[in-house]
Amino acid sequence: MGLNKELKNGILISAIGKYSYYIVQFVVLAILSRILKPTEFGIVSIINVIIIFFQMLIDMGIGPAIIQNKTLKNNQINSIFSFTILLSIALSILFALLSGPIAIFYNSNQLIGVCLVMSIALLTSGLNMVPQSILLKQKKFLKMNIAQVTSSIVSGIVGIILATCQFSYYALVISAILKNLIMLAIIFKQTNLRVTKNIRLVDLKPIYAFSKNQFLFNLINYFSRNLDNILIGKFMTLKDLSYYDRAYTLSLYPNQILTNVITPVIQPVMSEYESQKDIIKRTYLGITKILAFIGMPLSVFLFFSSKEIIYILFGSQWTGSVLTLQILSLSIWIQMILSSTGSIFQSVNRTDLLLLSGVLSTILNIIGIVVGVFTGKIEYVALMLVFSFSINFIQCNYLLMVKIFKTKQKEFYIVLLHPLIISSMIIASILIVEYFLESYSLYLLLIIKGVISIIMFVLGMKITGNVNLLYKFFKREG
Template sequence: MKDIKGQLISGVFFTAIAKYANLIISLIVTAVLARLLAPDQFGVVAIATVTIAFLNLIADIGLSATVIQHKELDQKALSALFSLSVYITLLLSIIFFLCANVFADFYGQPELQSICQWLALSLLFSGITVVPNALFYRDRLFKAIALRSLAIQLIGGAISVVAAYKGYGVYALIINPIFSSLLIFAISYAKYPLKFRYRFSLEALRPIFSYSFYQFLFNLINYFSRNADTLLIGKYLGMIPLGYYDKSYRLMSLPLQNITQVITPVIHPILSLQGKDLGYLHNVNFKLASFLALIGFPLSIFLYFCSQELILLFFGDQWERAIPTFKILSLTVGIQLVLSSSGSIFQTAGDTRSLFICGLFSAVMNVTGILLGVFYFESIEAVAKCLLLSFSINFLQTYWLMYRIIFKESLLAFLSCLWKPILFAGLLAILLYLGGLWLSWEQQLYNFLFKSLLFVPSFAALVWFGGYQAAIKQFINRKKTTL
């Protein structure tokens, strides 16, 4: 048990270093590109990126989670999975390349054809990296993953900025994903050189197909749930509104991703060492949800009240129309942050079927909300409001099902861990609202610094006096022993 806790802390530590360094790099690169490129150019690339994400999901077919969960897979089985992924990815890449003109015609964007054809390279290398990359996580090589991620982000971001300055326009936005997929493949395959076999048998893999199948179905449903907004806004509201919406969503996602991607990649590989110990899982889930809520709900309030300053400071005055959408989406950060850890709990418990059910319910709710926002209200702000409502309902449904099916308890047992963070978020909202009434500076930087000075000490006081100081001391002591 102590060894598992130590590995969890060490994994989170190294992942955090890379993610927060990446966050700084990403903010700088995004701020520069936003001043050099137009909103409609970001909208075009957003469409291509969503399509690539879908094809990457098919190429994975649930293999990543399967490799991590089933540690008994030998070299023969791993080579079979690798060979299967190569065949699937090669087929998908060729189809995507040949059908690029279909996407361009559908959205009325001729430039989209060449963008998709170039991104077929990214799809190819990402797909054939699925199994070798999963082995990094299965073997808990979090330090290597962190260093790899940091190097790729730094080099790829620099190349993108130079390309934008040189006048490559929209193509500067696709350099990083192509470069990243190529380098991740090279590093992963050098570490785990699995043999490609022209002919192979999947007979030995039959016992794991059920796990992989439900994981794949969840990934598929989750994709449509998460990307229907981009696809529908781009088609029916236009590329310029999509550019504003995409920039709002990505800015909201930056803190969300750089918190969840510090923790969630570590949870499943580490907890799977413990097996299906439901008592242990229950304890971990409660503590993890408490911690994520402590960060997420106050952060939502801070982003809401700093929406204008953040948009204008990072992207410039030409992105002012993105402020209302970002303000609404920021209120989903706390919900999404807590919800992000639920998938690892279902996976570790071996219940990917329930995970799929949650994903299906979430997809129906999210897509319904997006359809209302696009076709009935016809605005990106309405889409954001509908997503806020659907995320809230999905949150309650997911944890109700988890506690009913896996832990055999009432949802109230889980909700008891949220009252402190929600109470503090409410108090923080009052404080920032009253503080905002006194602001008279025209400079957005001064307004942002003032609100930050209100937020940071208040958040520190909550953590220290709200009963979390013991957890902080324990974390520091454990970190000293693992370094």
């Protein structure tokens, strides 16, 4: 099977499953947002930040390393799996023991009980790590997606029922645990993994160099991506944290819906071409072009439609998220393109440069977050993050184009020209709509803005000569 065909087939299968998964997640979130209060979401948001850190410690870069290494034998993989089980148990116990200090740090006794229950969610998440990597390594994207969608539907229904039964934020926690358990039950059978007592360091050695750099990147990237929630939770109110987290989560949905369909496929497929950098470069520029054509117009639409989206989906109690979402929407296209770069660094086996990019990104993001939190307004935190994302966009692509592909950055930025033209057309059309139809209902305004954006997008694709681009990319070859 050729590279293009393999990528397209993988992306198509991934898209069907991922979109089903995100639709389920989005519907569940919209329902729960009308049942639970912003402060209840704020409590879980605080714990989720810490849980992500412990999940990263469990992963240790092992997942991508398993995918990249083509020489691992079954006994080595079983040894690695058994190691991650012990690590998951140990770190889950540690997290539970830290429930008291975490509650003291955030000055909230409510966090003690939540932490104790979330330690179970951490354990079940850790058990899933190696089985998921095995399925991706074997390119069994369909089976992975079936497991994700099934677990999300069942856990989402349970979470909604618990929320209506006054379980408060525990509805979210129990739903997360159930989702991980169902996921594990489905995918474990597909992997033929075995738990072994013989955990040997020699079995971990083949993935050490790759996983070391990947882990350090993940560690640095964690603080880059989560320090905002940590500091907002500490120095601002739970309501502020909830408003910010909701806006940030919404700004990530386009990224998740599009790049999370593509990036899980890139490394398993492109790692076969590790020494053929010209092929990887062409693929990267092609993916960037697709993401820019979708991401830039989407950023424009969300910038002008933040109020309608927040009010329609979650209700007026989430008004505090509107301006923050509007600001963060400016960086959506940037984050979409950046999200694909990690798989490219991995595919050429340059996790050292991935680590360097992560260090630079983290420094800029931390400075931006601290400055934003110092102002005491979540909107300024969002604004500073948009600025740091923009600088990171430049440095990351410098490392890829100049240091890895040995070419000029100009080749990359030319790809962005036509998407920028189309986005400008959408901006002009929406400004006209808002001027003449400002007093219309939120529902009607959202529909009109959406229709106008689509018309301008199609017209722009035609004018720039790219009307067949998306069709050709996603066309499934026989």
